[in-house]
Amino acid sequence: MKRSNxxxxxxxxxxxxxxxxxDENVMALDIKEDxxxxxxxxxxxxxGMGTIYQLDAGLICQYTQGxxxxxxxxxxxxxxxxxxxxxxxxxxxxxxxIWEHYEINADIIKSIHFN
Numbered sequence: 001m002k003r004s005n006x007x008x009x010x011x012x013x014x015x016x017x018x019x020x021x022x023d024e025n026v027m028a029l030d031i032k033e034d035x036x037x038x039x040x041x042x043x044x045x046x047x048g049m050g051t052i053y054q055l056d057a058g059l060i061c062q063y064t065q066g067x068x069x070x071x072x073x074x075x076x077x078x079x080x081x082x083x084x085x086x087x088x089x090x091x092x093x094x095x096x097x098i099w100e101h102y103e104i105n106a107d108i109i110k111s112i113h114f115n
Contacts, residue, residue, distance in 0.1 A: 027108065028069040034101060036061050042097045046090060053086065072110040087114045
């Protein structure tokens with residue numbers, strides 16, 4: 001006899017991942033690992049826009065203290081106030097580079113916050 005509330009193994013595992021926020025933790029770890037490439041891609045576009053300041057990927061990585069993902073919001077902790085302000089003004093560009101890098105959209109990461 002088949003139960004009406006039966007779940008497949010895949011559905012059950014997805015529910016467990018969401019319950020314990022494991023999917024967010026794994027994505028945050030991936031972003032931490034790929035941060036130099038993501039920031040490098042961002043800097044290429046940013047520096048090509050004719051801005052007054054030129055950003056360096058190594059410098060951004062050096063000042064990055066932590067990265068976490070919670071409720072589809074990516075939080076990047078930096079130790080440089082001027083860098084925080086510059087990245088806040090260009091947060092949409094950085095977010096688009098993250099989406100592009102992982103081939104995802106706002107369903108996974110809706111926003112990015114620098115602090």
